Amino acid sequence: MSSDSDRTGRLFFALWPDEQTAGLLAQRQAVLEGARHTHARDFHLTLAFLGVQPMSQLAALQAVVEQIEFSAISMTLNTYGEFARQKVVWAGMTDVPESLRELRVRLLAMPALSAVSFRREGGFVPHVTLARKAALPRAGFEPIHWTARRIALATSQEAGTMPRYRLLACRDV
Template sequence: MKQPHFFIALSIPQSTKELLFYQCEKIKGTIPFQRWVHKEDYHITLAFLGSVPEEKVKACMENLEERLVNYSSFQLFLSGLGIFGVNTSPRILWYKNAYEEKLMKLQIIVKKVCLEAGFILDDKPFKPHITLARKYSGETPLSDELWNEADHSVNKTSYFNASQITLYRTHLDRTPKYETVFSIKLQH
């Protein structure tokens, strides 16, 4: 039997998920993508663990919970759209956040605990983001004009209180596709 995939992420509060969903609805007609992320699946990935035994992941989360016992919640400011891939035909559309030192430190702690638990993690630098859509599907390349129209139409002054770390299990055959397995609340 195939093992499920797991990842650790910063959870997004429901009110922010609603705001992001509203922003996506505003730009869907401007920049078409094949797959839009379900609003319940919005998150900021801190560590992708892959297909691993659930017991090993839960033990890692218990260690992480101990390390974060005094880690306080923080505000995270959303600052507009970003893309991964070629500008004219991007792979991923995402919402970016303003640089936040506490988020960067949190990801370092998560990564360290995961490595100590024996997980092999991606070596790419951490670029926090909330994925909104995948696979640009426009009939013509995405132009600077369309990109600017979409980016100018979204809210760049929103923020939320980052207060929970979640271990998710991926179900590719479901919508929404991420299931909460374990959560850690940060101090207020």
């Protein structure tokens, strides 16, 4: 039987925005009244959610950040979206760059990921969560041009901790 120390927290690979982009995302939260806003240092675009994994896999997963072929990806966040059932409002894009889709395909094909069990969702809805317990705003979304230069492996921290996520490995290009 394994103990909690034999397991990681909830892991995920993501693109992390620079401070300027995070600041613009925080501005787009202003219309989301009464919601649980995402901390500005927690904004990210998830590429793959791995969930809890054995600690024995952590080093290999951290190495993926250095090993994966990755170059800056230009994208435009230009719309609010929602996961209505979960009451999550996010910033998304109407035109997903092919380079973003290709990065995700390369990531899922990395040998270290074939060694772990996780749900490989069929649909990929690239987004940055802005708030929980929120309703989709009627306001328009002023576009944010983001050149994603940081890829990371992150984990959830203890409930109530701010920021909520901690980077375990990251690389800027």
